[in-house]
Amino acid sequence: MGGSLENVDTGEDADFDEGGSFALALELRYAKGDDRYYQLWYSRQGSEVNDGLVSHDVDIEYLHIGGTLPFGGYEHAQPYFAAGLGATRFSSSAAGADDRTHFSGSMAFGLAVPLGKNVALRFEARGYLTAVDTNSAFFCRSDTAGGVCRIVASGSTIFQAETVAGIAFRF
Numbered sequence: 001m002g003g004s005l006e007n008v009d010t011g012e013d014a015d016f017d018e019g020g021s022f023a024l025a026l027e028l029r030y031a032k033g034d035d036r037y038y039q040l041w042y043s044r045q046g047s048e049v050n051d052g053l054v055s056h057d058v059d060i061e062y063l064h065i066g067g068t069l070p071f072g073g074y075e076h077a078q079p080y081f082a083a084g085l086g087a088t089r090f091s092s093s094a095a096g097a098d099d100r101t102h103f104s105g106s107m108a109f110g111l112a113v114p115l116g117k118n119v120a121l122r123f124e125a126r127g128y129l130t131a132v133d134t135n136s137a138f139f140c141r142s143d144t145a146g147g148v149c150r151i152v153a154s155g156s157t158i159f160q161a162e163t164v165a166g167i168a169f170r171f
Contacts (some may be wrong), residue, residue, distance in 0.1 A: 021045040021162050027068065035070045041084050041106070043126075043162065057093040060160070062086065062128055064106050082108040088130040088158075104130040110164075118170040123163075130158045 022044050027037035041064040046057070066084025088104040091097075110124035 019046050021164075023162070023164050023166070025168075030067070035078070037068045038065075039067050039082060039084060040065055041082075041086075045160075045162070056097075059089075059091045059093075061089045061091070062104060062106065063089075064104070066106070068110075070112075076113065078112045078114075080110050080112060082106075082110060082124070082126070088128065102130050102132050104128055112168060120168045120170075122166050122168050124165075125161065125163050127159065127161045130160075132156060132158060 024042045026040045028039075030036040030038060041062065043062045045060045064084030064086035066082060066086075068080045068082040070078050070080045072079050084106045086104060086106075087101050089099055089101045091099040106126055106128045108124050108126035110122055113121040113123075115121060
């Protein structure tokens with residue numbers, strides 16, 4: 001959910017539509033007996049953005065390296081904090097459109113509810129902040145007729161958030 005680009009040509013916001021997302025986390029224990037983990041996080045959201053004339057399908061992908069840090073000592077559920085740094089890729093299904101990749105970071109708060117020794121339910125809310133150039137062009141293409149960019153955005157960051165529910169397996 002969230003995220004918008006301000007079109008410098010029209011001054012209007014081009015909002016990313018809310019949509020479903022998919023996430024995968026691979027974690028490696030920091031040290032034996034420690035509950036902290038290194039984390040490799042991947043998330044993908046299919047969305048649409050309207051440039052004022054037409055809607056464009058866009059995939060937004062995050063790849064972050066970071067970690068998780070539990071806090072509190074609860075018997076039936078373990079809250080945790082997670083953070084990561086990496087990249088965000090914006091890709092459009094429009095013919096000839098260029099993908100854009102930008103530096104990003106994420107922070108999350110979650111809750112792991114054990115179902116057994118090696119299985120837990122996880123619930124998480126994660127926010128992403130993507131750094132973009134002051135004037136970034138999105139959904140650009142060039143061909144024999146020349147180049148065109150559908151949205152030239154102003155601003156320096158894009159914020160998005162997602163909520164995730166899933167199952168964690170340890171082995």
